[in-house]
Amino acid sequence: MTVTAELLVSSPSLPFVSFAESLPSNQLECEHGLCHGGDSRVFVVHLDPADGVTEDDLIALDEVVGTTPLGREGDRDVYQLDVKLEDIVSEAFVPGRFAKAQIEPTTIIPGGWYEKKIFQNYESFNNMRNHCDEHGIRIDLISITQDSxxxxxxxxxxxxxxxxxxxxxxxxxxxxxxxxxxxxxxxxxxxxxxxxxxxxxxxxxxxxxxxxxxxxxxxxxxxxx
CATH class of the missing domain: 1.10.10 (Arc Repressor Mutant, subunit A)
Incomplete structure (x- = not known):
């Protein structure tokens, strides 16, 4: 059995939440490797050109230590960013601790990270939620469904x-x-x-x-x- 959960992950320590609040669209999409390693520092962000974000704007963010423009995919500007993570984020996303996988890009909004993940079972989901809570990262469950x-x-x-x-x-x-x-x-x-x-x-x-x-x-x- 596997379960698919839609989550809102929230904490002041999460990268780009304040940045999303400053954008006219109030959101951006990204892919990150935190499902696979808590110390992963590479984020690939997809930005709406209408938001007018430049590479200089990105490098000026406190959490960004390096930028690489990757061009445009569809109607989005794509950048690879090297990100400085706070300790509680790295500790909360311990690699290999929970059987889960990201199945859609993360949508970052002013309220936090909206994510959709697949878990091995309900116990794995609950263990992840409790572990994040211990590190001050809140997991709000939007929906959860199980496979046939x-x-x-x-x-x-x-x-x-x-x-x-x-x-x-x-x-x-x-x-x-x-x-x-x-x-x-x-x-x-x-x-x-x-x-x-x-x-x-x-x-x-x-x-x-x-x-x-x-x-x-x-x-x-x-x-x-």
């Missing part, structure tokens, strides 16, 4: 499709986090069912998972007897 599931991925535990959907949704929205990030009512609204129905789905799914993984074990004999 094979029967083997949940029927081996005896879960119904609806139980699996409810549990996966709960995990992705932080229902099992401490502190809890979503209520059963929040999940019910997203699934289009009542809160009692959602709670029942979760309870039955949890019981089925526990039963299928632990099973009905015989009572242990007290060693002292």
């Amino acid at each position: 599931l094979s029967q083997d991925e949940h029927s081996q535990y005896g879960l119904t499709d609806r139980q699996y959907e409810a549990l996966a949704l709960a995990i992705s929205h932080g229902y099992y986090d401490n502190p809890r990030q979503a209520t059963a009512g929040d999940l019910a609204e997203e699934m289009g069912i009542s809160q009692p129905s959602m709670s029942n789905l979760l309870r039955r799914g949890e019981r089925q998972l526990i039963t299928s993984t632990i099973g009905t074990q015989p009572s242990l004999t007290n060693p002292s007897t």
Whole structure:
């Protein structure tokens, strides 16, 4: 199973967020290697010519230490930029720590970085979000979807499709986090069912998972007897 997440990544330490705010279009696109290495310093940016950005404007940015014009692609001016990253950004994007990949260019807007990524599973997404949070980088989830599931991925535990959907949704929205990030009512609204129905789905799914993984074990004999 894989999941695709649309995210808004926000932190004052992220490169080019303030720059996007100064542009008439309020946005620019870029490709970067932070999915593959936290110390990656090469960004390829795509700029709307109507924004009137020059190479001198780019080199004047605090985070830019080098520029290379790459010409024009489609209707965008393209530059390769060597970027100075703040430590918390490098530490948050640890190479190889999470199974994920960028599947669309990053759109940088005044609010942060809009990104679309594919993750190995919900747990990988949640681990990445928690890790970024520990480094002061906020991850706001816009949407998350899972690929088509094979029967083997949940029927081996005896879960119904609806139980699996409810549990996966709960995990992705932080229902099992401490502190809890979503209520059963929040999940019910997203699934289009009542809160009692959602709670029942979760309870039955949890019981089925526990039963299928632990099973009905015989009572242990007290060693002292």
